[in-house]
Each structure stands twice: as C-alpha cells, then as structure tokens.
Amino acid sequence: MSERLRQMIAQSDNIVFFGGAGVSTESGIPDFRSVDGLYRQRYDYPPETILSRSFFERRPEDFFRFYREKLLAPQARPNKAHLTLAALEREGRLKAVVTQNIDGLHQAAGSQRVFELHGSVHRNHCLSCGRFYSLEEMLALDTVPRCACGGLVKPDVVLYEEPLPEDVFLAAMDCIRRADLLIVGGTSLSVYPAAALVDEYRGRKLVLINKTATAQDERAALCIREPIGEALSKAWP
DSSP states (O other), X not given: OHHHHHHHHHTOSSEEEEEOGGGTGGGTOOOSSSTTSGGGSOOSSOHHXXXXXXXXXXXXXXXXXXXXXXXXXXXXXXXXXXXXXXHHHHTTOEEEEEEOOOSOHHHHHTOOOEEETTEEXXXXXXXXXXXXXXXXXXXXXXXXXXXXXXXXXXXXXXXXTSOOOHHHHHHHHHHHHHOSEEEEESOOSOSTTGGGGGGGOOSSOEEEEOSSOOTTGGGOSEEEOSOHHHHHHHHOO
C-alpha cells in the first residue's frame, strides 16, 4: 500500500489533502466518533448540544467547561502526518490542506496554505467590540472569558447551528476540483457540508486513509486502513 501511494505522490504535482479528527489523534487529541471518541462518552448534555450556538448563548458556563476540558490541547504537537504534509508542500507537490480540525497543528508543522473549515481555537474575538484574543490569552481569562469591555469572548470555531465560512469553503472546493491527487485522511466523511467537498473531485486518483470504511471507498483508487501518520510517513519521502 505504501509503495502504491508513493508512486501516486511521485506522479502528482497538484495534491490536495482533506483531513478530519483522525489526523490529530496521534498527537493525543481525541476524535469524535471512534470507540473512545467524545461522542461515545457520557456528559450531562450530548456533545452535539453543548457545541451548538444556542447552548453557547444559553449556558456559557457549561459550554466553556466542556470546551476547555475536551477541545483545547495546548500541549499537543504535530505528528508524522502533519510533518509529512508540510514537507510535501515545501517540495511544491501539495497545493493545499483542507481540514475539519480546529487545533492549528498543520500550521505548527509548517503548512502555509490551510483551509480551516471549522475555524480555529487560536482565534477568538469579543462579541461586543471585536477585540482579538490568542489561545494563550484565552486560557488566561476566567472560566467564562470576558473582554476588557465586558463582552463575551467567543472562539472562532464553527458551532452546530452556524454556517461554515463561505469564503473558506469555496476556496477549498476550487482547490479540490483542480487537484490531480486527492488524499483524504482521518475522517469518516459523515459530517456535512464539509464531507460533500470530496464529491467535487473530478480526478481518478482518490486515496482514502482511515481506520474504518467510508461512503467513498468504492470510488477510491486506493484505501489504506492504517493510522494516517504511519501511512504518510512510510509513503514519503
């Protein structure tokens, strides 16, 4: 499998990578839908409810308690998947990373062109005055973060009931349409509208790297059932 992927990469110069939560599990960040994922754990409210805009507005204390404990991982570092993708970009082969993750690990690894479909924990803004707060500043604020003006500080992450950023979504769609090789990794392709981006790929070199089956497996030229960091680092360089 790794040799086949190596050949496909070597024959491509317009690669796009589309990734989900499974890309960061090797950095110690839990995913959502696996056996040990966040959606399999018990909370006072379902995670889908906690991570909704209406819950954020109605119960900010409960929202931020969950957010800080389960979605923030400031100690996490890029793994082999992030580092290999950054290396491919430096070589000019990889043109873009499209990610559903909010952890910023692709940029930490050195990737420059990253489309964050669901936002980033590294960007936070006051809902009243618009002041920007970094992740480090956010961590230093109270449990429910308040701006100096008194306004509530919201992470720039896309919550349930909120639309994806249109400019990011359209730019990611354009990159995927132009790709000669699309590598999809660490995602079950069950979260829409993000998962619909794979349908925009027009080429014949679709590679799926995921521990479990996805709805796109029959269409793929290559399916790899390995941890994504292991699969990518064995295939390149």
